[in-house]
Amino acid sequence: MTAPDPFARTRALFELPEGVIYLDGNSLGPLPRAARxxxxxxxxxxxxxxxxxxxxxxxxxxxxxxxxxxxxxxxxxxxxxxxxxxxxxxxxxxxxxxxxxxxxxxxxxxxxxxxxxxxxxxxxxxxxxxxxxxxxxxxxxxxxxxxxxxxxxxxxxxxxxxxxxxxxxxxxxxxxxxxxxxxxxxxxxxxxxxxxxxxxxxxxxxxxxxxxxxxxxxxxxxxxxxxxxxxxxxxxxxxxxxxxxxxxxxxxxxxxxxxxxxxxxxxxxxxxxxxxxxxxxxxxEGVDLAALRARSIALSEGFVAALEGREDLVLASPRDPERRGSQVSFRHPEGYAVMQALIARGVIGDFRAPDLIRFGFAPLYNTPQEVARAAAILAEVLDAAAWDRPEFRRRAKVT
Amino acid sequence: MTAPDPFARTRALFELPEGVIYLDGNSLGPLPRAARxxxxxxxxxxxxxxxxxxxxxxxxxxxxxxxxxxxxxxxxxxxxxxxxxxxxxxxxxxxxxxxxxxxxxxxxxxxxxxxxxxxxxxxxxxxxxxxxxxxxxxxxxxxxxxxxxxxxxxxxxxxxxxxxxxxxxxxxxxxxxxxxxxxxxxxxxxxxxxxxxxxxxxxxxxxxxxxxxxxxxxxxxxxxxxxxxxxxxxxxxxxxxxxxxxxxxxxxxxxxxxxxxxxxxxxxxxxxxxxxxxxxxxxxEGVDLAALRARSIALSEGFVAALEGREDLVLASPRDPERRGSQVSFRHPEGYAVMQALIARGVIGDFRAPDLIRFGFAPLYNTPQEVARAAAILAEVLDAAAWDRPEFRRRAKVT
CATH class of the missing domain: 3.40.640.10 (Type I PLP-dependent aspartate aminotransferase-like (Major domain))
Known part of the structure; x- marks a missing residue:
């Protein structure tokens, strides 16, 4: 028997687009039904x-x-x-x-x-x-x-x-x-x-x-x-x-x-x-902030653990979850192009010059399942292309 | 044959509540349908x-x-x-x-x-x-x-x-x-x-x-x-x-x-x-500003003319329409109570301490007919009560 997920209730209060894993709530949070x-x-x-x-x-x-x-x-x-x-x-x-x-x-x-x-x-x-x-x-x-x-x-x-x-x-x-x-x-x-x-x-x-x-x-x-x-x-x-x-x-x-x-x-x-x-x-209303923090750490730790050990990603965030907020960033020399490829696959994160790909985890609506899926898609994206090829070079200049 | 009213088109673009003559667009303009x-x-x-x-x-x-x-x-x-x-x-x-x-x-x-x-x-x-x-x-x-x-x-x-x-x-x-x-x-x-x-x-x-x-x-x-x-x-x-x-x-x-x-x-x-x-x-879009000004003056002049000569109202605005904007104010010692009585009758203007009752005329949606009606209601309100009675005194202190 599984304990009920206290954040299933809050996730249902948002209008999230189909087919998107949204890990950019630290740039713009999604639409709560109540706001509409x-x-x-x-x-x-x-x-x-x-x-x-x-x-x-x-x-x-x-x-x-x-x-x-x-x-x-x-x-x-x-x-x-x-x-x-x-x-x-x-x-x-x-x-x-x-x-x-x-x-x-x-x-x-x-x-x-x-x-x-x-x-x-x-x-x-x-x-x-x-x-x-x-x-x-x-x-x-x-x-x-x-x-x-x-x-x-x-x-x-x-x-x-x-x-x-x-x-x-x-x-x-x-x-x-x-x-x-x-x-x-x-x-x-x-x-x-x-x-x-x-x-x-x-x-x-x-x-x-x-x-x-x-x-x-x-x-x-x-x-x-x-x-x-x-x-x-x-x-x-x-x-x-x-x-x-x-x-x-x-x-x-x-x-x-x-x-x-x-x-x-x-x-x-x-x-x-x-x-x-x-x-x-x-x-x-009714959200326990200690539970929120626990969920945040579970989400970011799950993401980091799934990608740990990859030689093409450098963790730019503190490894100790107590020393970071509710987001994780990796350095990748073609970070801009990698993020574009991710977004094309429905995983919305963010890029910050010169080489950071950034993922925000919002416990109110992000689930462990979608975070695991996002990590898997990131791995697929990284594995699918020879990111060190010249055509990816210099795309990291965002405007 | 009457020339078509160029502002009938623009008035129809607003959602104006029934039963209200709104002469406070200089505090808050009404809702344009397009905005909703x-x-x-x-x-x-x-x-x-x-x-x-x-x-x-x-x-x-x-x-x-x-x-x-x-x-x-x-x-x-x-x-x-x-x-x-x-x-x-x-x-x-x-x-x-x-x-x-x-x-x-x-x-x-x-x-x-x-x-x-x-x-x-x-x-x-x-x-x-x-x-x-x-x-x-x-x-x-x-x-x-x-x-x-x-x-x-x-x-x-x-x-x-x-x-x-x-x-x-x-x-x-x-x-x-x-x-x-x-x-x-x-x-x-x-x-x-x-x-x-x-x-x-x-x-x-x-x-x-x-x-x-x-x-x-x-x-x-x-x-x-x-x-x-x-x-x-x-x-x-x-x-x-x-x-x-x-x-x-x-x-x-x-x-x-x-x-x-x-x-x-x-x-x-x-x-x-x-x-x-x-x-x-x-x-x-398409509104001619010279026509707007002409309509504004027609509205405010109509209002002033309908009330001119009343001994209980003192015009606080310039009498020359060229020297004023699109609003008209009168002084009345019980201005606050007068405006409350007007609002209760569906004519929404504004009060400004200590004794000003203020009427804004927005050519985009105010019509000569409603301005004439507002002037008539103001006259009725003023005639209906003995505004110099003590119970009206000191109400002019708005909070």
Whole structure:
């Protein structure tokens, strides 16, 4: 007798295309049925039927906080400490500018080369634009701790490396940064919904993350933003707007920030996209995050084990599953062409220059059976062609 | 024989609720049928069916430029000079920060008391955060020209006052600002789709505007951003992100801005909301903007004429239709209660503290007949109650 699979229930909540093994949920999560149904309702009944009254009668005005509350459980945030709105880049800008303002006199934003390029762009331009001598310093992931000197205002890291899946020790690095007098800004883009996160337990200062990867909120879904309760009363992001005002409907000319987390909001959020994210998060109700992590490890370990020993693949992820997120990457010199061949066979992963083929494992809908099948197809693809032939050369240049 | 009504065709493209006369399209435009249909397609076929491949195969990646091109015609922008993404506040922040950087040595952001409060908040926080002595100076609308001194880096104005409908002379003020060495940042939230705008003809520098008012893109629809072609190569907003990089898919660590207008983009835009806006803009195909303006004036003049002479209403908008946008406001000491009574009768306008009742006229779907009916219902509401009785007092405090 086999124990029932707790994730068969959640898989059935998604509309997955026939004939596809989807291992790219860390780029864009698939469509939850609830999101499709909610959007149809929001468009026809709320927008179409209520018109402007939807802000109050359909509760649009509270969506950033309501969606934030759903996300809070997944990332171990205190009640009321998360808002959903804007893009990850915009939220990172808000968090980072607030962090710098809380550490006057310090001039360094410390990050690592495993961070998302876009996070580095945000930090670089913010540092330049402030005109106060701030610099972005980017070090190797394993040297972050040593680089925490007395000039570091903010340690800005992505917990799980988007290419390799390598996971930082959030609690240890947060403690180390705070001991050095710095604030932390964590990007949870490849963490939220992929593994349990404990922001409160780690004592993190600020965090941001993505709505469209493991949270399945749809393409370009609004992102989220966290500030520790102890910082909310003094956090002052450089980017403000009416949604962050203490009295947004008084339309007074002077900016007075809201007392709590609302001050991290700016302009009007995209309600259609935010509603889809809200509905997508319903899938998480009743999901045990420890079980999610166990399933994630079972999936990635099964994939690695099936391919281990192949001389044409180099594991780019940590071998120890505790040290990685919910994804596995291999290096292959013709990675781009290999991934194209895989996609043609119905296995959708991703390629990251120069030579990484990347596979994300989403426990909500990926099954051990399809992961085993994906590994078998990858082996077949690798065995079927002489990948060292010249015609495959230079295809690795993705545009 | 009556000439055919060119706007009967466009009205039929909207799904308007029965029994409602909707005069609040300047807060939230109604649902275009095409937006509902497009969203259903984007969700089921593109997100659900294509998954990550939607970025290329459904053209999501080009949506900010494609939607921008649709808007460009409505605001007289040069080809390629408009992008749709983010909120109006975020776009204003980008434009204003870029303008300030182009005028080093100058420290004043000049605006007026007729601007949106949220625009003033954005400017105030940006000025403070830069830490370089920038100040936001807010003067009365009629004194803007006199306040243009040699310290003004950016003149930031909303063309049409959201409360009164009073319209600035964009061409004259732009010329005057530039003669004083300043750059202009225009907010077109109550202009785009309400009346013809000629950014290129006026020589405007930067502009932003709203997707959910007269453009009917849905609640919180992405906003738009314009930079004059002559400024695009040097504009450097403080807020950056991967979508504004010269090679966004190379994932290189250093930020290199795109050569053209793309550099004004930041993070990933909300594709569902942006797709709804794209479809909503199809309604504008074939619409003659001079005819739109003529219809707008006919609607607002009909409304004013029907109510002129009432001693209990004070016109808060310019009496000359050439000097206002596509909206009319009256002052009434019990404006809040009057508007509630109107809404209960099916006439949806808006209230703005302390005493303004506001009516927006959208030529795409409002008809002369319903505007006449709305005026008659307003007169009935005003005649039906003793509005100076104490029980109506102090209701004007909206929350």
């Amino acid at each position: 149904e909610r959007l149809a309702h929001v468009v026809a009944q709320e927008w179409g039927g209520l018109l402007i009254r939807g802000w109050n009668e359909a509760g649009w005005i509270d969506l950033p906080a309501r969606v934030g509350a759903r996300i809070a459980r997944l990332i171990g945030a205190e009640p009321g400490a998360v808002r959903a709105a804007d893009s990850t880049s915009v939220n990172l800008f808000k968090a980072l500018s607030a962090a710098l303002a809380l550490r006057p006199g310090r001039r360094t934003i410390l990050s690592d080369s495993g961070n998302f390029p876009t996070d580095l762009y945000v930090a670089q331009r913010l540092a330049e634009a402030l005109g106060q001598g701030h610099v972005l310093r980017v070090v190797a992931p394993e040297t972050v701790e040593d680089a925490l000197d007395s000039d570091v205002a903010a340690l800005m890291l992505t917990e799980v490396d988007y290419r390799t899946g390598r996971r930082h020790d959030m609690a240890a690095l947060t403690a180390r940064a705070q001991a050095a007098g710095a604030l932390t800004v964590w990007d949870l883009a490849h963490s939220a919904g992929a593994l349990p996160v404990d922001l409160a337990g780690a004592g993190a200062d600020f965090a941001v993350g993505c709505g469209y990867k493991y949270l399945n909120g749809g393409p370009g879904a609004p992102a989220f933003l966290y500030a520790a309760p102890r910082l909310q009363a003094e956090a002052a992001p450089a980017l403000a707007g009416w949604m962050g005002h203490a009295a947004p409907f008084d339309f007074v000319p002077d900016y007075v920030p809201a007392t709590g987390m609302d001050r991290m909001l700016a302009g009007t959020p995209p309600i259609l996209s935010l509603s889809a994210l809200d509905a997508a998060l319903e899938v998480w | 249909e497009r969203l259903a397609h984007v969700v089921a076929q593109e997100w659900g069916g294509l998954l990550i491949r939607g970025w290329n195969e459904a053209g999501w990646i080009d949506l900010p430029a494609r939607v921008g091109a649709r808007i460009a015609r409505l605001i007289g922008a040069e080809p390629g000079a408009v992008r749709a993404a983010d909120s109006t506040s975020v776009n204003l922040f980008k434009a204003l920060s870029a303008a300030l950087a182009l005028r080093p040595g100058r420290r004043t952001i000049l605006s007026d008391s007729g601007n949106f409060p949220t625009d003033l908040y954005v400017a105030q926080r940006l000025a403070e955060a830069l830490g370089q002595g920038h100040v936001l100076r807010v003067v009365a609308p009629e004194t803007v020209e006199d306040a243009l001194d040699s310290d003004v880096a950016a003149l930031m104005l909303t063309e049409v006052d959201y409360r009164t409908g009073r319209r600035h002379d964009m061409a004259a003020l732009t010329a005057r600002a530039q003669a004083a060495g300043a750059l202009t940042v225009w907010d077109l939230a109550h202009s785009a789709g309400a009346l013809p705008v000629d950014l290129a003809g006026a020589g405007a520098d930067f502009a932003v505007g709203c997707g959910y008012k007269y453009l009917n893109g849905g609640p919180g629809a992405p906003a738009f951003l314009y930079a004059a072609p002559r400024l695009q190569a040097e504009a450097a907003p403080a807020l950056a992100g991967w979508m504004g990089h010269a090679a966004p898919f190379d994932f290189v660590p250093d930020y290199v801005p795109a050569t053209g207008m793309d550099r004004m983009l930041a993070g990933t835009p909300p594709i569902l909301s942006l797709s709804a806006l794209d479809a909503a803009l199809e309604v504008w």
